[in-house]
Amino acid sequence: IVRITGEATGRSLILLDELGAGTDPGEGAALAKAVLNHLLSRNVKIIATTHYGELKEFAYLTDGIENASVEFDLETLRPTYHLQIGIPGASNAFSIAARLGLDAAIVAEARANLASHSEATDELIRRIEQSHREAAEQRRAAERSSTDAGSLRRRDEEQLGRLDSARDRVEYKARAKAEAMITTYSRKLDHTLEQLAVQKKDSKRAHDL
Numbered sequence: 001i002v003r004i005t006g007e008a009t010g011r012s013l014i015l016l017d018e019l020g021a022g023t024d025p026g027e028g029a030a031l032a033k034a035v036l037n038h039l040l041s042r043n044v045k046i047i048a049t050t051h052y053g054e055l056k057e058f059a060y061l062t063d064g065i066e067n068a069s070v071e072f073d074l075e076t077l078r079p080t081y082h083l084q085i086g087i088p089g090a091s092n093a094f095s096i097a098a099r100l101g102l103d104a105a106i107v108a109e110a111r112a113n114l115a116s117h118s119e120a121t122d123e124l125i126r127r128i129e130q131s132h133r134e135a136a137e138q139r140r141a142a143e144r145s146s147t148d149a150g151s152l153r154r155r156d157e158e159q160l161g162r163l164d165s166a167r168d169r170v171e172y173k174a175r176a177k178a179e180a181m182i183t184t185y186s187r188k189l190d191h192t193l194e195q196l197a198v199q200k201k202d203s204k205r206a207h208d209l
Contacts, residue, residue, distance in 0.1 A: 001035060008044045016048040019055070029054040040064050056088035074099065
């Protein structure tokens with residue numbers, strides 16, 4: 001860390017695993033925040049992992065830093081490997097210990113021993129994670145609804161297209177039939193007029209005689 005803070009530039013990418021670990025948690029978290037602030041002031045790109053709640057809060061409250069976590073399934077006690085941007089991860093130590101069979105009284109005493117602030121922070125993180133999962137499910141449901149609506153719209157458009165085609169065919173046939181009838185009647189009318197003209201001539205000739 002000494003070498004990194006001394007040599008890092010705006011072109012550097014720094015990877016820090018469990019920054020501030022291995023010492024008193026309070027001092028470790030304070031040191032970690034100071035290191036991150038120093039690197040941020042030099043526009044360094046940083047990826048840092050931590051279990052410290054103070055650092056998660058620090059990331060939430062500091063411009064230029066984004067929390068992220070890998071989702072953990074408490075039912076199976078396995079990570080899902082789903083990266084969640086903007087959501088800090090909870091340690092879930094008590095829940096995991098209880099699921100693994102640690103005596104309930106021990107877990108209860110551990111919860112009581114934990115500082116109320118840290119407990120509230122973890123509870124807030126869990127609520128954020130739950131809200132994120134619910135929002136993701138609502139988004140997926142909306143996408144499914146949108147897909148269904150799109151399918152219905154396309155089906156309706158196809159049906160309208162078929163109806164338009166059928167109407168055009170009917171109109172074409174009706175026009176063709178009407179034109180044929182008009183042609184037939186015109187021919188009959190012409191023939192009738194010719195016959196009348198002939199009869200008129202014959203009648204006149206007979207009168208003259």
